[in-house]
Amino acid sequence: MRRMVESLAPYGFGALALGGWQGAVWALHVPAYVMPGPADIVAAYIDAHAVLDAGLVATLAVTGAALLAATLLGLVLALLMAASPLFRAAIQPWAVIIQVTPVVALAPFIIIWVNQPFACLVICAVIVAFFPILSNTAAGLAATPPDLLDLFRLNGASRWQILFQLSLPYALPDFLTGLRISGTLALVGAVVAEFVAGSGGFASGLAWQIIEASYRLEIPRMFAALVMLGVTGIAIYAALGLLERLLLAKRNRA
Amino acid sequence: MFTLETLAKRYDTGVLALDGVSADIAPGEFVALLGPSGCGKSTLLRLLAGLEAPSGGRVAWDGHTGAPGPGEIGFVFQDATLMPWASAAENVYLPLKLRHVTRKLAAPKIAAALAQVGLSAFADTRPKGLSGGMKMRVSIARALVSEPILLLMDEPFAALDEFTRHKLQDDLLALWARTGKTIVFVTHSIYEAAYLANRILVMSPRPGRIAADLRASLPMGPHRRASGDYVALVERITGCFREIMPA
Ligand SMILES: Nc1ncnc2c1ncn2[C@@H]1O[C@H](COP(=O)(O)OP(=O)(O)OP(=O)(O)O)[C@@H](O)[C@H]1O
Ligand SMILES: [Mg+2]
Numbered sequence: 001m002r003r004m005v006e007s008l009a010p011y012g013f014g015a016l017a018l019g020g021w022q023g024a025v026w027a028l029h030v031p032a033y034v035m036p037g038p039a040d041i042v043a044a045y046i047d048a049h050a051v052l053d054a055g056l057v058a059t060l061a062v063t064g065a066a067l068l069a070a071t072l073l074g075l076v077l078a079l080l081m082a083a084s085p086l087f088r089a090a091i092q093p094w095a096v097i098i099q100v101t102p103v104v105a106l107a108p109f110i111i112i113w114v115n116q117p118f119a120c121l122v123i124c125a126v127i128v129a130f131f132p133i134l135s136n137t138a139a140g141l142a143a144t145p146p147d148l149l150d151l152f153r154l155n156g157a158s159r160w161q162i163l164f165q166l167s168l169p170y171a172l173p174d175f176l177t178g179l180r181i182s183g184t185l186a187l188v189g190a191v192v193a194e195f196v197a198g199s200g201g202f203a204s205g206l207a208w209q210i211i212e213a214s215y216r217l218e219i220p221r222m223f224a225a226l227v228m229l230g231v232t233g234i235a236i237y238a239a240l241g242l243l244e245r246l247l248l249a250k251r252n253r254a
Numbered sequence: 255m256f257t258l259e260t261l262a263k264r265y266d267t268g269v270l271a272l273d274g275v276s277a278d279i280a281p282g283e284f285v286a287l288l289g290p291s292g293c294g295k296s297t298l299l300r301l302l303a304g305l306e307a308p309s310g311g312r313v314a315w316d317g318h319t320g321a322p323g324p325g326e327i328g329f330v331f332q333d334a335t336l337m338p339w340a341s342a343a344e345n346v347y348l349p350l351k352l353r354h355v356t357r358k359l360a361a362p363k364i365a366a367a368l369a370q371v372g373l374s375a376f377a378d379t380r381p382k383g384l385s386g387g388m389k390m391r392v393s394i395a396r397a398l399v400s401e402p403i404l405l406l407m408d409e410p411f412a413a414l415d416e417f418t419r420h421k422l423q424d425d426l427l428a429l430w431a432r433t434g435k436t437i438v439f440v441t442h443s444i445y446e447a448a449y450l451a452n453r454i455l456v457m458s459p460r461p462g463r464i465a466a467d468l469r470a471s472l473p474m475g476p477h478r479r480a481s482g483d484y485v486a487l488v489e490r491i492t493g494c495f496r497e498i499m500p501a
Binding site: 147151153154157161165251 | 400
C-alpha cells in the first residue's frame with residue numbers, strides 16, 4: 001500500500017503543479033504570450049501538431065543516429081584502450097579535451113566543414129554523447145577480476161575468449177550506465193546543434209520549432225515544443241533503463 | 255614429480271619475494287605452504303602454476319621445464335571468483351568451454367565435479383543464490399573439472415566462518431583421500447596446515463625460504479582434530495616459527 005502511494009506520488013505532484021499553474025494563470029489573468037497555462041499549451045500542440053510531430057521525428061532521427069554512432073565510437077575506443085596501454089595514453093587526453101570543449105563553440109566549425117546538414121547535427125551530438133560510454137566501458141574493462149584472468153590463462157584462453165567471455169560481460173553494467181547517460185546527452189547535443197545550425201539552413205527539428213515560434217511570439221507553441229523535448233528525454237532515459245534491467249536481470253537472479 | 259630448483263623471484267618493483275626455494279613434490283602429496291603474510295606463498299604458487307616466470311632457478315615437471323598445458327593446473331583462489339551471470343554448472347564448465355569441449359561432452363564431467371563437492375542439487379543456481387561456503391565449493395569443482403595433475407589452493411578457506419571452514423576442510427581431506435590428487439595448499443594458519451596436510455613446508459619471512467619441511471600422518475576420521483598427534487604437530491610447527499620469527 002505504502003509502496004503504491006510512493007510510486008503514484010510523482011504523478012500526483014505533477015497533476016497538482018499543473019492544476020496550480022493553470023489556476024494561477026486564470027486567477028491573475030496572465031496573457032498567454034507571457035506565460036501560457038497548460039491548457040494553452042495543449043491547444044497550441046493540437047493546432048500545430050503536424051509541424052511539431054515532424055520536428056520531433058527530425059530531432060529523434062538525429063538523436064538516434066548520434067547515440068548509435070557514439071555507442072560504436074565509445075565501444076571501439078574503449079576496447080582499443082583496454083588492448084593497448086600506448087593507445088590509451090595517446091587517446092585519453094584528447095577524448096577529455098573534446099569532451100570539455102563546449103559543443104556550442106565547436107558547432108560553427110563543423111557547420112563550415114560538413115556540408116550535409118543531417119551529418120553535421122549528428123556529429124555535434126556524438127561529440128556531446130560519446131564520452132560517458134567511452135569512460136564507463138573503459139573503466140569496466142580495466143576492472144576485470146585479476147584472479148579470473150589468471151584462471152582463463154591457466155586454461156589456455158585466447159585473447160578473444162578473454163575479451164568476449166570475461167572482460168566484456170564484466171564491463172556490461174558499466175557500459176549500460178554509460179549508455180543511459182549518453183542517451184540523454186545525445187538529445188541535448190542534437191538540440192544544441194539545432195540551435196546553432198538552425199539559422200544555417202537545416203530547419204526542421206524541435207529546437208528549431210522553439211526558435212521559430214519565438215520569432216513569431218507564439219509562446220504557447222514554444223512551450224509545446226519544450227514539453228515534447230522534456231518528455232522525449234524522459235522516454236529515452238526510461239527506455240535505456242529498461243534495457244539495462246532486462247540485460248542484467250539474469251545475473252541478479254539467484 | 256614437481257621439482258622446484260633454487261627458485262628466486264624479484265618483482266619489477268625490486269621486492270625480492272623468494273630466494274632459493276628448493277623442494278620436490280611427489281604425486282599424491284598434500285603439501286601445506288605455511289608462513290606469515292608477505293613471505294611469498296602466493297608468489298611461489300604462481301610460479302608453480304606458470305603464471306609468473308622465476309627470476310632465478312626453475313620449476314620442472316617430471317624433469318622437463320616449461321609451462322603446464324591448459325587445464326593441467328587447477329587453481330582455487332581466496333575468493334570464489336565465480337562469474338555472477340553464470341549458474342554453478344556453467345561456472346564449472348568454464349575450463350572445458352575454454353578448450354572448446356562441447357557442453358554435451360562436458361555434461362558428465364560437470365555433474366561429477368559438482369557431485370564431488372556435494373552441490374549436485376545447485377547446478378542451476380547462480381552465485382547470488384549460494385552461500386560463501388557453497389561458492390567456494392563451486393570454485394573447487396571448477397578447479398577439479400579439467401582433471402588437473404596438480405591442485406593449487408591459495409588460502410581458499412580464509413574468508414569463511416569457522417563452522418563452514420571446518421566442514422570444507424573435512425570435505426577436502428575426504429576428497430584427497432578418495433582421489434589421491436596432488437595438492438599444494440597455501441595457508442597462514444598453523445592449525446589448518448597441521449590438520450590438512452601430510453607435508454608442511456614452513457616458510458621464513460621475506461625473502462621467502464623454506465625453513466622447515468615437516469612430514470605428518472594424522473589418523474583420518476572424526477577424532478583427527480582431537481588426536482595427540484595433531485596437538486604434537488601444532489607444537490612442532492609453533493616451535494619452528496619461534497626459531498625463524500624475530501621476537
Ligand atoms: N605483482 C607484484 N608486484 C610487486 N610486488 C609483489 C607482487 N606480488 C607480490 N609482491 C610482493 O612480494 C612479497 C610476497 O608477496 P606474496 O603475495 O607472495 O606473499 P604471501 O605470502 O602470499 O602473503 P599473504 O599471506 O598476505 O597472501 C610481498 O612483499 C608483496 O608485496
Ligand atoms: Mg597470498
